[in-house]
Amino acid sequence: MGKIVAVTGNEAVAEALRQINPDVCAAYPITPATDLMQRFASFISDGKVDTEMVLVESEHSAMSACIGASAAGGRVATATSSQGLALMWEMLFIAAGDRLPIVMPVVNRALSAPLNIHGDHSDSMGARDSGWIQLYSETAQEAYDNAVQAFRIAEHLDIRLPAMVCMDGFIVSHSIERVEYIEDADVKNFVGEYKQVNPLLDLDNPKSYGPLILTDRYHEYKRAQHEVMTKVKNVVLEVAADFEKMTGRKYGLFETYRLDDAEIAIVILNSAAGTTKDTIDEYRDKGIKAGLLKPRMFRPFPYEEIAEALKHLKAIAVLDRADSFGGYGPLFSEICGAVMSIDKKPAVINKIYGLGGRDYLPDQAEKVLDELTGIANTGKVNIIKEYIGVRE
Amino acid sequence: MKEPLWKRLPAGSVILEAGSAAKFKTGSWRSMRPKWIEENCIQCLFCWIYCPDMSVTVKDGKRGEFNFDYCKGCGICALECPGKKGNKAIVMEEEGK
Incomplete structure (x- = not known):
């Protein structure tokens, strides 16, 4: 039985990231996701996690650094909102096409113009065709639970796709709710050791990511990407069943x-x-x-x-x-x-x-x-x- | 029955073989062809440094003939070539002439 706390959605998801302890996190602040990464950055400064934080100059760079770190062989996470997700747009497709299991909480916020910082789903809906898995969360509890499950789903060896965990900006990200945390050891055990696939840092086996593939094979790569998506459903249900055994909380599609x-x-x-x-x-x-x-x-x-x-x-x-x-x-x-x-x-x-x-x-x-x-x-x-x- | 091509591709279009770009012969793109005039060559190796495709073969510190499997005929070598007493050691000629 985990600890019952009164926390915001951002705080709960930052806690999930602390428990998972990713190898690399590259992030750029944007309301309302800023507070999530700020809390996670505190865990890094306080020595609570071993994560290498890469501070970048934009979300485009944040996603680029995440792609590099993931291809290098690390477990990678970041978070963003709204314009930040929009700025990542071209890199999102690369993360998915390269089959890199990056996990990204998306704190849903409206897109400009007019400029607005509050919650709607324009940002993640704009990224729905990028090849990322998308999970949506009603409450802080669901955002926390989805974040924990997202790592297992994304990193599953049959899947290896990036995943977004969406929650409503301010309504969930900044409102205090009752959340039941899972024990650190249980989360660690649930997500398991990160298994590398084709890591760039394996210098004895050099390889290349992101080649030019034109009319002769691009279509076949997309056919393969479509096939992987058809397998996600069963993995989501399998992970949810294990999650229910651990927490008693039931999730489905x-x-x-x-x-x-x-x-x-x-x-x-x-x-x-x-x-x-x-x-x-x-x-x-x-x-x-x-x-x-x-x-x-x-x-x-x-x-x-x-x-x-x-x-x-x-x-x-x-x-x-x-x-x-x-x-x-x-x-x-x-x-x-x-x-x-x-x-x-x-x-x-x-x-x-x-x-x-x-x-x-x-x-x-x-x-x-x-x-x-x-x-x-x-x-x-x-x-x-x-x-x-x-x-x- | 053989698996369809899309099932045999490495996930995420990762290329698992090092140096495989050597298999991609770009020489057929060429419309202009560099000609090396040995008597005007001072062996400065500027052509070797500037060539974007490593098409200038060098042995024992001296350049030899071009490797036309990869030379796209961009002309950078001819442009950079200082030559000898005002005479270029590399000149560009139309391909097929």
Whole structure:
């Protein structure tokens, strides 16, 4: 049994990094992830970890240094947010293409312009096609647990892919919650010794990373990368099963809440799922069969499993805390992709909420559930995509 | 049945063999060809230093003929060549002439 503490999301994830003790961490500060790395840097200065901290001049350099350190043969971590993740963008694809299992907490924050430091998912959704595994976290506890599991998933020898652990900026990163820490020795044992694959520092066996590969083989390398992603799901479940044995806390590819007998449901990521669950409880008390699905693993996206979980519904609202301007919200597109395989398709609508940290309040969830009730009764959808919580 | 190519590739496009760039013969890219004029050569080895593709072969501290397997015909050697009494030891000629 671990220690129960009152900590912020950033503090909890920094603690996970301390317990894992990566070999190298290259980072650049950006709100709201600054505090996470600042806490981890204190562990380094206080001699609590052996990590080599590389202070760089930008996030592009941070990810570049992480790629170098990982190719050299080290266990590597960093953290970022928003513009920082955007600046890393081209390097993200290199980390994934080179199959380097870097673990990166992403403290979700809006993208400029206008400049905004608060939580939404525009940053990590913008990086969804980079080849990284993405896990999303509702609470500080989930962020901590996902961080611990992410190392096992990313470093699994069948996978060897980088992983992002996403949590909402400020709402989770800076709010104090009850978190149950795992014992240091248990975390160490859970993640295990880092196993090197093709390390550059093995000087007796020289090798090259990042070659030029043109029309003759690039397509085949991408085919292989696609194949690896198809294996991630089983590893995530296997790691979650081991994690449950250790902590009693159960994780899957997604979480369902009162969904089994539901007729209408909200699909939503991260912290806003909590508010939605409370609202669903109120609607259940009124006799309305409402439920929730909260994806945990967004990349790779578990289309088949989610379709199975949603197939009995009459109407679904997908709430996106990010917009694809000129398109539907990113989560909505995925849910539509999943629902496509269902014979009797539920009606699906898309709501964009909470951008730039706009509060997501129960009345927003209520309005959505009321609309879903109407759609379930009439089968008629008026507007597919709509912003909610917009000030008059 | 043979495994498809994509299954046989090393993960992450890592090249596990050292010095494999030697297999990539870039000489076929050439449209201009350097010509070495030995009587004008003072053996300063500027051409050897400046050649981006190690196409100037050197033995016992003296240069010999070009290695045309790798020479792309960039002309840097000809540009840098000081020659002897104003006569270049390397001149560029059109390939195929």
